[in-house]
Amino acid sequence: MGNAHVPATAKGRATRERILQAAAELLAEKGAAGMSLDDVRARTGASRSQLYHYFADRDDLVHAVIDVTVDAVLGRQGELLDHLDSWAGIDRWFDFMVQHQIERQARGGCPIGSLAGQLAESDPGARAAIAAGLERWEAHLRDGLTRMKTRGKLRNDADPAALASATMASIQGGLLLTQVRRDPNQLRTALNAARNNLRLAAT
Amino acid sequence: MGNAHVPATAKGRATRERILQAAAELLAEKGAAGMSLDDVRARTGASRSQLYHYFADRDDLVHAVIDVTVDAVLGRQGELLDHLDSWAGIDRWFDFMVQHQIERQARGGCPIGSLAGQLAESDPGARAAIAAGLERWEAHLRDGLTRMKTRGKLRNDADPAALASATMASIQGGLLLTQVRRDPNQLRTALNAARNNLRLAAT
DNA sequence: CCCAATTTGGACTTGACAGTCCAGTTGTGG
DNA sequence: CCACAACTGGACTGTCAAGTCCAAATTGGG
Numbered sequence: 001m002g003n004a005h006v007p008a009t010a011k012g013r014a015t016r017e018r019i020l021q022a023a024a025e026l027l028a029e030k031g032a033a034g035m036s037l038d039d040v041r042a043r044t045g046a047s048r049s050q051l052y053h054y055f056a057d058r059d060d061l062v063h064a065v066i067d068v069t070v071d072a073v074l075g076r077q078g079e080l081l082d083h084l085d086s087w088a089g090i091d092r093w094f095d096f097m098v099q100h101q102i103e104r105q106a107r108g109g110c111p112i113g114s115l116a117g118q119l120a121e122s123d124p125g126a127r128a129a130i131a132a133g134l135e136r137w138e139a140h141l142r143d144g145l146t147r148m149k150t151r152g153k154l155r156n157d158a159d160p161a162a163l164a165s166a167t168m169a170s171i172q173g174g175l176l177l178t179q180v181r182r183d184p185n186q187l188r189t190a191l192n193a194a195r196n197n198l199r200l201a202a203t
Numbered sequence: 204m205g206n207a208h209v210p211a212t213a214k215g216r217a218t219r220e221r222i223l224q225a226a227a228e229l230l231a232e233k234g235a236a237g238m239s240l241d242d243v244r245a246r247t248g249a250s251r252s253q254l255y256h257y258f259a260d261r262d263d264l265v266h267a268v269i270d271v272t273v274d275a276v277l278g279r280q281g282e283l284l285d286h287l288d289s290w291a292g293i294d295r296w297f298d299f300m301v302q303h304q305i306e307r308q309a310r311g312g313c314p315i316g317s318l319a320g321q322l323a324e325s326d327p328g329a330r331a332a333i334a335a336g337l338e339r340w341e342a343h344l345r346d347g348l349t350r351m352k353t354r355g356k357l358r359n360d361a362d363p364a365a366l367a368s369a370t371m372a373s374i375q376g377g378l379l380l381t382q383v384r385r386d387p388n389q390l391r392t393a394l395n396a397a398r399n400n401l402r403l404a405a406t
Numbered sequence: 407c408c409c410a411a412t413t414t415g416g417a418c419t420t421g422a423c424a425g426t427c428c429a430g431t432t433g434t435g436g
Numbered sequence: 437c438c439a440c441a442a443c444t445g446g447a448c449t450g451t452c453a454a455g456t457c458c459a460a461a462t463t464g465g466g
Contacts, residue, residue: 002426008442009433015443033236034325036423047445048425058424107324114320116383117312122237131383162392165380166373169393173376177368180319180334189365190372193400200399205456211412212463218413239453250415251455261454413462420455425448432443 004056016054018044023065024072028111032062032118032126062119063129069111070133074140076100084144086153090198094191097171101184109179112137113172138168145198158201170194207259219257221247226268227275231314235265235321235329265322266332272314273336277343279303287347289356293401297394300374304387312382315340316375341371348401361404373397 007013022043026035037051037058055061074081080096083089108114112133119126145160154160174190177183210216225246229238240254240261258264277284283299286292311317315336322329348363357363377393380386 005442011433012443029324031236031321031325033234033321037425038423049427049444049446052425053443109320109323113379114323116379117317117320118234118236120317120382121232121311122234127383134380134383162395165389165392166396169373169376169380169389170369170396171376172379173372173374173393176316176319176375176379177337177372179323180330180337186368186372189368190376192365193369193373194396196400196403197396200403208412214463215413240455241453252414252416252457255455256413408464408466410465411463413460415458415460417458418456420453422451422453424451426450427448428446430443430445432441434439434441436438436440 002052002056004060005053007054012054015046015050019046019051019054019061020064020068023061024068027062027065027069027115028108032115037061059123059125062123063125066112066115066126066129066133069115070136073111073133074137081140084141085147085151086144087199087202089144090141090195094195097175098184098188098191101175101178101187106178106182106184110172110175113175114179134168138164141167153203154201155203163198163201166197167194170197205255205259207263208256210257215257218249218253222249222254222257222264223267223271226264227271230265230268230272230318231311235318240264262326262328265326266328269315269318269329269332269336272318273339276314276336277340284343287344288350288354289347290402290405292347293344293398297398300378301387301391301394304378304381304390309381309385309387313375313378316378317382337371341367344370355406357404358406366401366404369400370397373400 005012007016019040023035023040026039026043029035030039037048040046040051040061041048051061055064077093077096080089080093084093112130115126116130119130121127142160142164145154145158145163148154149156149158149160170190170193171187174187177186177190208215210219222243226238226243229242229246232238233242240251243249243254243264244251254264258267280296280299283292283296287296315333318329319333322333324330345363345367348357348361348366351357352359352361352363373393373396374390377390380389380393
């Protein structure tokens with residue numbers, strides 16, 4: 001099993017990007033186990049050699065796709081993540097996620113979270129990558145809450161880290177219920193509860 | 204593809220049970236995609252014919268296993284589920300789940316919830332079975348909260364259905380974070396927040 | 407006890423998929 | 437413009453898993 005190569009030419013970079021992009025879509029559509037390398041080949045027109053030139057093996061590709069997926073999620077939420085230091089900013093963030101689920105007709109759940117159940121027990125590397133991705137996400141909220149505490153908007157005994165974790169749990173759980181029940185209100189309800197809990201720490 | 208047969212003799216019933224039991228273990232250990240029928244055969248000593256005699260195909264077996272898994276979860280939580288009509292009862296339930304994760308070293312997550320991300324998009328029948336299972340679980344809490352409201356322990360404007368849903372979201376999200384981060388405190392934190400939210404509806 | 411239904415063993419077919427390999431093509435720095 | 441590295445096409449192998457099929461064994465009701 002040859003090692004993965006970093007593309008050296010513009011053409012190579014483009015190929016690698018195309019593969020990653022298609023693999024990310026397929027992973028979201030068909031799940032980790034459902035995505036085959038032949039699927040990726042079909043969607044990109046790439047040959048086997050290309051896949052194995054840029055990625056050591058299937059697992060290597062999956063790990064790379066996880067990172068790309070995290071980037072995509074954080075990118076999509078964009079500026080919203082920089083303003084999680086006010087109640088209004090947090091509400092906008094919550095509303096955005098609910099709206100997103102409505103548009104997607106409650107399909108797919110969280111691109112990161114739903115990989116967790118699929119890979120956490122079978123692929124340690126993937127588990128680590130997912131954990132790292134969730135951490136990057138949660139950090140935005142934790143930092144925002146910390147700033148609020150500094151500005152006296154949160155009580156002195158508030159624990160931004162715990163508040164952020166509990167909120168992430170509500171997000172992930174709400175998305176899971178939304179996905180299983182095909183009902184975006186599940187996320188709305190979960191986020192309302194998360195909001196209530198955050199508010200308890202308000203001054 | 205021959206249809207599934209209901210066992211007619213004691214021996215047949217025993218075989219079907221053995222298969223279901225082993226398949227349930229394997230599903231929890233290796234995930235939905237990771238479990239092969241050969242794995243089930245190896246663990247039970249059953250032959251191919253036996254599998255296909257009692258189950259129409261792989262999907263049929265998986266659906267049956269989901270039901271069995273839900274029964275196992277509800278069974279394990281046993282009486283606790285009958286006393287979700289007091290703060291103390293709810294706390295005991297929460298504590299039990301956290302303790303269970305500690306004992307399992309934060310591995311495996313929720314046997315039901317982690318199947319959601321694996322099957323919700325690829326197997327509609329499984330999605331329905333999982334939704335039904337979660338509903339059975341949530342119903343215990345919703346019923347308990349409803350009794351509390353009747354007894355005046357919850358405010359008149361409290362919505363037991365929404366409270367139960369939000370709590371389930373915290374449970375599932377807390378378990379997901381616990382699994383990914385290999386840290387049972389994630390569930391503890393999520394459940395503390397869920398408790399705070401429930402308490403807001405107290406009289 | 408006997409016969410029909412139930413249950414079981416296991417060979418076989420088919421297809422999918424990961425990964426290897428090498429020859430051929432394309433790009434690029436000197 | 438050439439030599440070498442980067443890149444690509446695609447045939448090939450090995451493995452594993454799902455599902456089919458039929459004959460043999462077992463069981464239980466009459």
